[in-house]
Amino acid sequence: MAILDEPIKGVATLQNYIDGSWEDSEGPLRDVVNPATLKTIARVPISTKSELRRAVEAAQAAYPDWRRTPPLARVRCLFRLKELLEQNFEELSRIQTMEHGKTIDESRGETRRGIEMVEVATGIPSLMMGQTLEDVSSGIDEYLIRQPLGVFGIIGPYNFPFMVPLWFAPFAVATGNTIVLKPSSEDPLSQIHIAELAEEAGIPAGVWNVVNGGREVVDGMLSDPDIKGICFVGSTPVGRDVIYKRCGETGKRVISQCGAKNFALVMPDADIPKTIATCMTSFFGNAGQRCLANSNLVVVGQGMSADEHEAFYQQIAEAFVASASKISMGYGLDESIQMGPLRDVEKKRRVMSYIEQAEREGGQLLLDGRTPKLMGDYPTDAFLGPTVFGKVSPDMAIAREEVFGPVAALMKATDMNEAIEMIHANPFGNAASIFTSNGKWARDFQYRVECGNIGVNIGLVAPMAFFPFSGMKDSFFGTLHGQGQEVIRFFTESKVVIQRWF
Amino acid sequence: MEEQTVTAASVITFCGLLEDGAAALYEELARRFPAYGEQATAFAKECRKSKLLVLRTYQETITDAIEAGYAFGGLRLGDPLFGVALDEGMSAAEALGQASALEAAAAAFYVDIADRSQALLATIPGAFRRAGRTHAQRLQRLESLPR
Numbered sequence: 001m002a003i004l005d006e007p008i009k010g011v012a013t014l015q016n017y018i019d020g021s022w023e024d025s026e027g028p029l030r031d032v033v034n035p036a037t038l039k040t041i042a043r044v045p046i047s048t049k050s051e052l053r054r055a056v057e058a059a060q061a062a063y064p065d066w067r068r069t070p071p072l073a074r075v076r077c078l079f080r081l082k083e084l085l086e087q088n089f090e091e092l093s094r095i096q097t098m099e100h101g102k103t104i105d106e107s108r109g110e111t112r113r114g115i116e117m118v119e120v121a122t123g124i125p126s127l128m129m130g131q132t133l134e135d136v137s138s139g140i141d142e143y144l145i146r147q148p149l150g151v152f153g154i155i156g157p158y159n160f161p162f163m164v165p166l167w168f169a170p171f172a173v174a175t176g177n178t179i180v181l182k183p184s185s186e187d188p189l190s191q192i193h194i195a196e197l198a199e200e201a202g203i204p205a206g207v208w209n210v211v212n213g214g215r216e217v218v219d220g221m222l223s224d225p226d227i228k229g230i231c232f233v234g235s236t237p238v239g240r241d242v243i244y245k246r247c248g249e250t251g252k253r254v255i256s257q258c259g260a261k262n263f264a265l266v267m268p269d270a271d272i273p274k275t276i277a278t279c280m281t282s283f284f285g286n287a288g289q290r291c292l293a294n295s296n297l298v299v300v301g302q303g304m305s306a307d308e309h310e311a312f313y314q315q316i317a318e319a320f321v322a323s324a325s326k327i328s329m330g331y332g333l334d335e336s337i338q339m340g341p342l343r344d345v346e347k348k349r350r351v352m353s354y355i356e357q358a359e360r361e362g363g364q365l366l367l368d369g370r371t372p373k374l375m376g377d378y379p380t381d382a383f384l385g386p387t388v389f390g391k392v393s394p395d396m397a398i399a400r401e402e403v404f405g406p407v408a409a410l411m412k413a414t415d416m417n418e419a420i421e422m423i424h425a426n427p428f429g430n431a432a433s434i435f436t437s438n439g440k441w442a443r444d445f446q447y448r449v450e451c452g453n454i455g456v457n458i459g460l461v462a463p464m465a466f467f468p469f470s471g472m473k474d475s476f477f478g479t480l481h482g483q484g485q486e487v488i489r490f491f492t493e494s495k496v497v498i499q500r501w502f
Numbered sequence: 503m504e505e506q507t508v509t510a511a512s513v514i515t516f517c518g519l520l521e522d523g524a525a526a527l528y529e530e531l532a533r534r535f536p537a538y539g540e541q542a543t544a545f546a547k548e549c550r551k552s553k554l555l556v557l558r559t560y561q562e563t564i565t566d567a568i569e570a571g572y573a574f575g576g577l578r579l580g581d582p583l584f585g586v587a588l589d590e591g592m593s594a595a596e597a598l599g600q601a602s603a604l605e606a607a608a609a610a611f612y613v614d615i616a617d618r619s620q621a622l623l624a625t626i627p628g629a630f631r632r633a634g635r636t637h638a639q640r641l642q643r644l645e646s647l648p649r
Contacts, residue, residue, distance in 0.1 A: 089561055105511045109565045116565075274621070280572050323572075328507040335511040338572065462565070 003376075004333040007091045008098050013043045014188060014212055016051060017195040019058035020205025025051055027213065030185055035101040035341040035382040036331040042099075044188050047213035052180070052220040055209040059151040059178035060226045062206025067148050067176040069204075074174055075122045080201035081170075082118045085111070088197065092190055096162050097332040099187035101340040101382065102286050104332050107162075113465070114163040117483070120465040121170035127488050128175055140500045146492035148176035149228040149253070153221035155243075156191065157233045158184035158343050159289040159404075165191055167469060167482040168231040168255070173207060175491040180209045180227070182217050186343060222246040229253030229490065231482065233291075236402070236428075236474050244477035255490060256477035257291070257469065259402040260430030263423045264294040264459060265416065265445070266316055267436035268302055274457075275435040276319045279408075280338075282433070282459030284327060284386050287342050288351075288406040291475070292431050292453065292460050296392070296399055298411045298419045302441070313412050317390050320410065321366045324386040330375035337375060341382035342405060348384050351405030355387055358398045358409075364390040369406060394422045402428065416441060420448055429472030431461045452476060508574040510622070513615055514560045516579045517633070520611070521553035524604055527588065531601065535594045538647065545601075545640055552633040559629035563622070573619050595649040605641035609634050 013029060015022040025045030032042040066074070085092065089111055096107035120127075132143040152172045156165040165181055172179050183191035191210060198208045211217055221227055222243070229252050232243045239258035247254035264282065266275055282294040299316050301309025332340040342348045352370065359365060369385025384406060392399050392409035399409050413419035423432055433455035434445040442456045452470030455461035463469050468481035480490040525546040532542035588597050612634025616627040 103509070103511075105509050105564065108511070108561065112561065112563075113565050277572050277575075277621070326507070335509055335515055336507050338507055338509060 002334075003331060004094060004104060004335065006098060006333065007094045008041045008189065011040050011042060014045060014192055016045070016047055016055070016212055017192075017199070017208070017210040018051070018055045019062075019209070020199065023051075025212065027051070027216075032099060032185075032187065032189065033344065034098050035344055036333075036378055038379050038381060042189055044185050044212050046185065047211050047217055049216055049220040052211050052213070052217050053224070055180045055211045056151055056221075056224050056226050058206040059180050059209055062204060063148075063150050063178045066173075066178055066204060066207050069176070071125045071128060071174070071176070074176065075124050077198075077201050077203045078118055078122045078170055078174055081198055081203070082115060082122065084197040084201055085115045085118065085194070088193070089115075092162060092193060094333060095190045095193060096187075097340070099189045100158070100161055101343060102332055103337050103340050104335055106286055106340075107332065110160055110163045113462070114166040116465040117163075117166040118170045120484070121174040124171075124174035124488070127485065128492065130494075136498070140498060142496065142498045145495045145497065146175070146488070147495055148491065149493055150177060151227050152177050152179050152491065153224075153227045153230045154179055154181040155218055155221070155230065155232045155234070156181065156183045158186040159286060159291075160233075161187040162190040162194070164233045166194075167233070168487065169208070171483075171487045172231075172491050173203065175488060177228075177491050178207045178209075180211055180221065182211055182213055182221070185212060185214050188212055218242075222250065222252075225250070227252060229255075231255045231490075233257045233482075235259050240474065240477050253490060254478045255480065255482050255487070257471055257482060258475050258477065259404075259428060260291040260293075260471075260475050261296065261400065261402050261426050261428040262292065262294045262431040262433070262451075263296045263298055263419070263426075264433040264455075265298045265300050265413075265419050265435065267300050267416070267434065267438065267441055268304060268312060269437045270435035271437065271457075272316065272319060276316075276323050278435075278457070278459040279320065280323050280327065283408045284324065284339055284406045285460065287339055287384070289343060289347075289404050290460070292462055293404075294431075294433060294459055295403060295407065296409045296411055296422075298413050298422065300413050300416055300419050302415045309412065309414065313410070317366060317388075317410050320408070321388050324367055324388055324408070327386050328375055329372050329383055329385060331378055334376060339386070339406065342384055343382070345381045347405070348382050351384055351403055351407060354398050354401070354403045354405070354407060358389050358392070358396060358407075361396045363392050363396060363398065363409075366390045366410070394425060400426060416444065420445070423449055423451065427474040430475035431455065433457075433459055433461060452481075508577045508579055510560065510564065510573055510619075510626075512579060513574055513577070513619075514557060517556045517612075517615075517630075518553050520608055521549045521556075521633075524608065525549035525553075527601060527604065530588050531597050534588065534592075535597060538594065538598070541643075541647065548636055548640065552636055556629050556633055559625050563625050573622050574615065575618075577615065577618060598644055598647060598649060602641055602644045605637045605644060609637035609641060612637065 616630035
């Protein structure tokens with residue numbers, strides 16, 4: 001199939017967006033590489049702390065006026081931004097495919113999810129309302145007001161370069177705060193384009209700032225006293241040991257959404273063809289680089305004899321491998337592609353090391369993706385095909401740790417209790433799914449499992465913009481989650497007024 | 503020959519090409535056979551509307567969580583539906599016959615993809631059904647035209 005036109009031509013050097021101006025950085029440049037073609041598509045600056053500081057000062061200076069801007073006027077900027085995002089829907093989607101490697105369907109899906117965040121944030125005049133109660137005592141009324149706090153830092157991950165910063169940015173701005181956003185330096189292009197659209201939408205100078213960079217910018221955000229809170233999505237070691245800890249030390253609010261190891265249970269009464277179809281997206285979508293990706297498929301033999309359980313497991317394993325082996329791979333701008341490359345060669349190496357370790361630990365390699373066959377003539381360096389291990393035990397590394405690649409571990413559990421124990425023995429608690437036709441099993445699962453996002457016959461439990469993106473245990477550090485009402489509470493302080501007139 | 507996988511993206515692109523092809527056929531028909539000009543121009547406009555309907559529905563409902571890459575397993579997208587340029591020297595009756603064949607094939611195609619996309623958000627099969635109905639109704643109108 002023909003390759004869609006690439007929106008990025010040439011190799012531009014990206015700029016920072018500070019106080020309504022596009023500025024060159026003094027920092028060194030790093031190549032942004034399209035992982036499917038290995039061509040450099042941009043150069044991103046690794047900005048300095050002083051550049052970050054200027055952005056924070058701009059955001060701080062813009063805050064008083066922005067806070068006083070009526071919510072209706074603030075959201076009119078967001079309505080215009082939403083419209084501009086719609087007009088640029090296809091270009092933004094293709095940019096994501098070029099900078100990240102995901103398929104065009106996945107990129108368009110990500111664009112839609114991101115726009116939905118802006119749509120929900122436009123409801124701020126209602127969503128941000130406080131509460132009032134008359135006569136809490138004789139002639140005394142009490143009410144709660146939600147007030148913005150100031151400047152927030154947003155640190156984006158590489159796996160959803162367009163959508164994840166939008167889990168926070170439109171809500172922060174709609175509630176009257178100002179932001180400094182650091183996109184992933186691996187794939188910053190879509191955030192740069194969003195900032196251009198934010199400027200075009202008339203969001204005032206200093207309200208929405210973008211500073212490209214790496215650790216120095218993150219460190220600067222964490223230590224800057226003018227930043228009231230941090231929103232971070234990334235790995236657990238960084239999210240827990242750096243972001244959460246430092247925010248605690250400096251008294252910042254924090255949403256730190258981290259790693260995952262998600263289990264999917266297949267019960268004996270599951271609709272197998274539909275379950276397997278759903279699993280393909282869940283296990284291998286975005287080349288497995290999702291904190292909501294399922295990676296452990298547990299075949300549960302509830303009420304079955306050992307022989308029946310083994311036969312059921314074999315049936316699932318065969319169907320799973322048969323589907324996974326048909327997944328087409330290549331450049332995501334080819335619309336017939338179902339899976340793109342990993343974000344870069346180093347990430348592929350890391351996933352490969354998990355595959356090698358699983359082999360050493362005795363895993364049964366049912367499908368080996370290490371020699372991927374691509375549609376089209378592209379370098380295979382960053383590509384890794386779907387890989388499936390059978391008879392995986394919970395103590396193996398691929399069953400315990402976040403692989404973040406297209407590797408599935410098939411496991412067995414004699415009943416749901418054993419399967420839930422497996423989930424609970426794992427330190428992560430982002431998502432878990434059950435495939436069943438039995439309402440009681442589904443309800444028990446939902447009730448008992450200590451994970452933030454639960455799927456019943458859903459493989460990819462991605463909460464909509466008006467619900468919080470939940471997470472527990474080592475998958476989340478903080479109190480309030482991103483998206484929905486929780487993120488509005490995160491971005492506002494509750495002030496209580498008790499009033500009496502003599 | 504390697505089997506082509508069919509994703510939601512490729513189906514939507516195919517629908518766009520189909521509608522563009524049909525619109526082009528009607529525009530050509532209107533140009534060559536002025537007696538049918540008004541009707542054929544209206545048909546071309548309908549085709550462009552259907553293209554927009556399908557594209558808009560896809561863009562407004564696709565999310566990263568739906569099984570967009572796997573919804574159309576087994577479907578084969580050929581190209582005969584939109585290879586429909588009118589031959590030189592064709593009579594009006596022959597041209598209308600060619601249009602009827604296109605409409606019948608397009609209506610059947612939309613029914614097929616609507617059935618296959620039941621697992622996606624309801625508006626997607628809904629849009630396919632609506633586009634298919636338009637083709638089916640146009641087929642009836644074509645067949646009632648005086649030749």
